[in-house]
Amino acid sequence: MTDLDLEREACPIPGPPNSNLADILERILDKGIVIAGDIKIDLLDIELLTIRLRLFVASVDTAKKAGIDWWETDPALSSRAARDALQNENRELRERLEAIESRNDDTRTAR
Amino acid sequence: MREWGSDSSDAAALYVFAVCDAPDPALFADVPGFAVGGPLRGLRCGELTAVVQTVPAADFTDEAWQARMSDRGELERYARAHHHVVSAAAALWRTVPLPLATLYHGEDRARQALIAETERFRAALKRTADHAEWGVKVYAAPPPTDEPSPALRASGSPAGRSRPVPGAGLAYLDRKRGIQARRERRHEESLRVADTVDAAFRNVAAEVRRLRLHGPELTGTSRLQILNATYLMAENRADELAPLVRELRERTGAEIELSGPWVPYSFIGEV
Structure with a gap:
């Protein structure tokens, strides 16, 4: 391929032919110059649209079950992480207590 | 074709896709816009030209868009039509895309609003030229x-x-x-x-x-x-x-x- 071919490919700009809907939406939703139109329309952002329109390959719950959830447990990415850290500790303690108690129960039943 | 009755059920709105430095507004006629509207055309706004389409106002109200955003097929049709027009314009001229769903009550209102933003459009055109x-x-x-x-x-x-x-x-x-x-x-x-x-x-x-x-x-x-x-x-x-x-x-x-x-x-x- 010559330089000339590449140049022709790059300009003019037709937009990628097989672009997926999410790629388009994240560019055309309020990304240009914000101009006040006469008719006020509140468009949802890409995240809300994604959730509402089920552009899904799989549900969020399915992903969590598969363990793909690190963005939720990273303090830098999520305020949930801080809360979860406490909850985790709490749960671990409760589970440990449960294990000890059930051991005691077993001992008692055995008597 | 461009005239819509004064009856409120077929009142018209003007959808603006993009603004460009097109020398000849008539060239937009070959590009399809939204299926529900009139032909795509150029609207001269001072030194720049807006790519616009007259559409039925009832299909472009906030309520209509809220419903559209719950229907993937519908939203996809509108999003792709918008993207297609913007891309087609950009293939021919230096273009500033406007966000999805930028609408005016008519040509005069649109021209007035867009001309007021000429400086910002020119700055954006300059920043993105050849990129x-x-x-x-x-x-x-x-x-x-x-x-x-x-x-x-x-x-x-x-x-x-x-x-x-x-x-x-x-x-x-x-x-x-x-x-x-x-x-x-x-x-x-x-x-x-x-x-x-x-x-x-x-x-x-x-x-x-x-x-x-x-x-x-x-x-x-x-x-x-x-x-x-x-x-x-x-x-x-x-x-x-x-x-x-x-x-x-x-x-x-x-x-x-x-x-x-x-x-x-x-x-x-x-x-």
Whole structure:
């Protein structure tokens, strides 16, 4: 391929032919110059649209079950992480207590 | 064709797709717009030309858009039509895209509003001239399968719960800590790869915008998105991108998706 071919490919700009809907939406939703139109329309952002329109390959719950959830447990990415850290500790303690108690129960039943 | 009755049920609105420095507004006639409207046309706004379409007002109210945003097929038709018109205009002239759903009551209102913004449009045209936008998405491999997820383990092995062997609680905690540590290592590695790819593209790009990461609802669960960024690239450097992506794939082992060239949507607004 010559330089000339590449140049022709790059300009003019037709937009990628097989672009997926999410790629388009994240560019055309309020990304240009914000101009006040006469008719006020509140468009949802890409995240809300994604959730509402089920552009899904799989549900969020399915992903969590598969363990793909690190963005939720990273303090830098999520305020949930801080809360979860406490909850985790709490749960671990409760589970440990449960294990000890059930051991005691077993001992008692055995008597 | 352009005249709509005064009856409110077929009142018209004017949809504006983009503003460009087109020398000849008549050339827009060949490009299709929304199926429900009149023909696409140019509207002279001082020294610039807006790409507009007269549409039935009833189909473009806030209520209509709210309904549209609950219907994937509908929204996709409108989003792609908008994108197609913007791209077609940009293929011919220097173009500033307007956001989806920019509407005026008529030509006079639109002309008045757009002429008032001439300076901002000119600045955007100047900033993006001879540049295109390229999207870059990077994905990491999912966690290895020998590491069961907490959810799966919690529901499994009830026997261990009712009759734990001595030290089971401690072993459980150790296992949990191990999983957490591995997850953190994987996470750090992902961030490193994302930074490496981003730095390499910044090196050749004029500007960059980070977009929100796509969650598994968009990417599927078989891979994890670790970078979603978009770069403003000089058109004469576009041929550097494919070799760069190949090199980065080899260097990082990550899955890298390049999309473009796009009309520089993400670089129009002042930031």
